[in-house]
Amino acid sequence: MIFRRLQLLFVLMIAIAIVLPTSSAARSMQDHEAAQDAPVSDEREADEHVEEGDHEEEPAKFDAVHHNSDAYYLDFSPMPKLELPRIFVVRRADGEIGVDFFGSTHAAVEAGYVAEIEEGSHGGILDAHIVAGSGKILVDMSISKHLFFAWLSMLIVLGAYLPIAGRYKKGIGRDTAPKGRFHNLLESLVLFVRDDIVRPSIGPKADKYVPYLLTVFLFVVTCNLIGLFPFGATATANIMVTAVLAIMTFIYTMFAGTKDYWKHIFWPPGIPILVKPILIPVEILGLFTKPFALAIRLFANMTAGHLVILSLIGLIFSFADLFGPAVGFGVVPISVAFALFIFLLEILVAIIQAYVFTMLSALFIGMAAVEHEHHEDHGHDAEGSLATVEAGS
Amino acid sequence: MEPSGLAFLGAGLGAGLVALGAGLGIGRLAGPAMEASARQPEALGEIRTSMIIAAALIEGVALFGLVICIILAFK
Numbered sequence: 001m002i003f004r005r006l007q008l009l010f011v012l013m014i015a016i017a018i019v020l021p022t023s024s025a026a027r028s029m030q031d032h033e034a035a036q037d038a039p040v041s042d043e044r045e046a047d048e049h050v051e052e053g054d055h056e057e058e059p060a061k062f063d064a065v066h067h068n069s070d071a072y073y074l075d076f077s078p079m080p081k082l083e084l085p086r087i088f089v090v091r092r093a094d095g096e097i098g099v100d101f102f103g104s105t106h107a108a109v110e111a112g113y114v115a116e117i118e119e120g121s122h123g124g125i126l127d128a129h130i131v132a133g134s135g136k137i138l139v140d141m142s143i144s145k146h147l148f149f150a151w152l153s154m155l156i157v158l159g160a161y162l163p164i165a166g167r168y169k170k171g172i173g174r175d176t177a178p179k180g181r182f183h184n185l186l187e188s189l190v191l192f193v194r195d196d197i198v199r200p201s202i203g204p205k206a207d208k209y210v211p212y213l214l215t216v217f218l219f220v221v222t223c224n225l226i227g228l229f230p231f232g233a234t235a236t237a238n239i240m241v242t243a244v245l246a247i248m249t250f251i252y253t254m255f256a257g258t259k260d261y262w263k264h265i266f267w268p269p270g271i272p273i274l275v276k277p278i279l280i281p282v283e284i285l286g287l288f289t290k291p292f293a294l295a296i297r298l299f300a301n302m303t304a305g306h307l308v309i310l311s312l313i314g315l316i317f318s319f320a321d322l323f324g325p326a327v328g329f330g331v332v333p334i335s336v337a338f339a340l341f342i343f344l345l346e347i348l349v350a351i352i353q354a355y356v357f358t359m360l361s362a363l364f365i366g367m368a369a370v371e372h373e374h375h376e377d378h379g380h381d382a383e384g385s386l387a388t389v390e391a392g393s
Numbered sequence: 394m395e396p397s398g399l400a401f402l403g404a405g406l407g408a409g410l411v412a413l414g415a416g417l418g419i420g421r422l423a424g425p426a427m428e429a430s431a432r433q434p435e436a437l438g439e440i441r442t443s444m445i446i447a448a449a450l451i452e453g454v455a456l457f458g459l460v461i462c463i464i465l466a467f468k
Contacts, residue, residue: 201442293452
């Protein structure tokens with residue numbers, strides 16, 4: 001049964017676990033090389049103070065981009081932040097390579113790591129770039145906010161679907177009708193993915209790809225929706241998470257590719273020989289732009305919605321700063337109404353983008369998996385066979 | 394004017410133009426698709442699938458433009 005392959009989630013989990021911290025290491029290297037720009041938006045949120053002692057005096061800034069980006073703590077403001085473990089693969093001063101594990105960023109700093117707080121940044125140690133006191137951090141394997149929420153949504157999907165999978169193995173739902181509200185609810189999603197997305201776009205070999213695409217759909221939709229909960233973060237608003245998903249689709253497309261598919265890419269039939277040098281590079285490029293666009297689309301859609309909500313809320317503080325507190329209070333109803341509207345739109349977008357991601361993955365796999373030539377018409381076959389039957393009789 | 398200011402201006406204008414182009418493209422695509430599915434509701438599934446493929450291609454190009462704008466704005 002298709003659910004057996006939910007194990008794919010584990011593969012995804014490992015892949016994201018590897019790629020996500022590496023990316024943050026790469027990013028912090030970039031930060032190291034070129035000093036980062038000042039925070040993009042400068043709306044002030046006067047009543048939120050930073051916990052760290054050295055920044056007690058100035059009010060914390062409200063930074064929408066920063067709020068959406070990855071971090072090494074869970075933000076439960078106004079309650080204290082919950083720091084996540086830091087894991088560093090480090091080359092020590094004597095050239096030995098080791099792994100350091102700390103419960104929190106503060107513990108790492110106390111143990112000799114140095115937090116480089118940027119000039120003019122409003123965050124404390126938590127937002128700073130951590131460097132080794134002696135030696136060099138090779139890979140920053142720390143658990144980050146987005147990784148935490150990616151794992152959380154994987155656990156939710158596994159927790160919801162593994163018991164259901166067990167019931168299917170016993171025959172409940174396969175031989176009989178599904179029992180219970182929960183089972184019925186979840187089966188409707190499975191059938192939606194199989195009958196409305198995968199089968200129409202892949203064709204006869206569709207059922208082989210249902211497990212992967214179902215896993216992707218459930219993971220993405222859970223990630224997207226978890227970001228809309230209070231204190232939640234959207235793991236799919238991180239380009240690395242979407243990139244891993246797109247790479248998985250790319251690998252599936254590679255393995256699904258038939259002889260015809262590769263022929264169409266490397267030696268397109270029915271095209272003048274002089275056009276081929278132009279077309280072949282375009283086709284090869286198209287191989288990579290498809291998953292690239294897949295990753296960017298999900299990432300951009302999930303990031304943009306959150307930024308818009310936060311910017312609308314930020315307008316209150318901008319207006320209060322510019323024209324005084326009274327105007328600020330006046331803007332509140334308008335801002336909140338618009339933010340609520342965008343928020344409701346976000347719920348829709350979260351589901352639509354999961355659908356689009358799965359749909360396009362299925363289409364790319366389907367394009368690669370087709371057996372026959374595109375221009376062959378099934379009608380001719382039918383006519384031909386009819387003619388033979390007539391001739392035979 | 395500072396060069397970085399010009400870069401921000403270019404990024405902003407570029408993002409706007411990208412949105413304009415993608416909006417026009419997808420609008421031209423979605424309108425006829427709606428009409429077609431109203432005329433032939435039984436072909437709804439096929440029309441929607443091919444509409445999403447075309448929309449994805451248009452959106453893909455728009456996203457490439459957007460990525461360049463983002464690079465321009467953050468570097």
